[in-house]
Amino acid sequence: MIVKHLIDSLSMSNTLVPNEHLMVGGQPSEHDFEVLAAIGITQVVNLRPPSESIPFDEAAIAEKWGMQYHVIEVTTTESCTKEKAQHLKDILDKEEPTLVHCASGNRVGALIALKEYWLEGAGAEDAFNLGLSAGLTKYTDEIKQVLQV
Template identity: 35%
Template sequence: MSLNDRIPNLAQPADNCYCGGMVDEAALVAARDAGVRHVVNLRPDAETPDFNEAEAVAAIGLIYHHLPIAGPDDLNDANVRRFDEVMGEVGDESALVHCASGNRVGALFALRAGWLKGQAPDAALALGRSHGLTKMEPAVAKLLGV
């Protein structure tokens, strides 16, 4: 199965960036086989109590980053800055950034673009949508001052 078949709501907004929903061991292997080097997990551990993603990622030789974002209340300056640091660590290497649906992924990319990269709110929201932003868009728009 392809990476698209393994990860819900998968988007590839850039050559080196895949964004999407929940993963399992088979999805991680498919990501590695597609050239991914880093996995950025935005899901709190409580969302996946029966799956040790850090262990699964390490077992197949990828680099794991964990930034738990439970919902809109976690969309704050500290977490957006930490996300920016993580993406800085990823650099130009290929990454899979995921949560349960891709929505939190898009939210963080939008806020990073608006707050840290100086993009106008409409452009930041468009970037967020391309990375998976859906239901959290009203909260993100408010945070961006729209």
């Protein structure tokens, strides 16, 4: 379970906790990984492609703090495929405390909304609202179109 009182010490933007096993948001700093470990995060899912440089070796820092590290590249709503949603589902189905991040959190919310709709049996409205609770912002119109909301 994610310890919510430590979240305020993160420099990561748009930090949200949609459920007891999931934290989402923007790019964490190198220092944030120490806090994430203290919070209890055991898995990190980075949705950023290599073209979006991070000023430190995120995989190495996650490993240093004992976290499993995964990359699912999402650049646009078109790159939010069923295969990528399934990959995220497989990671989240472990029900381990997990951080899913991109640069701002928007792509996280988009992929979660589609995962819920395509793979978890959520209705379009519920999937969209789950996406909003997980950081969906500027891709709302595109996700509404996919979900036919």
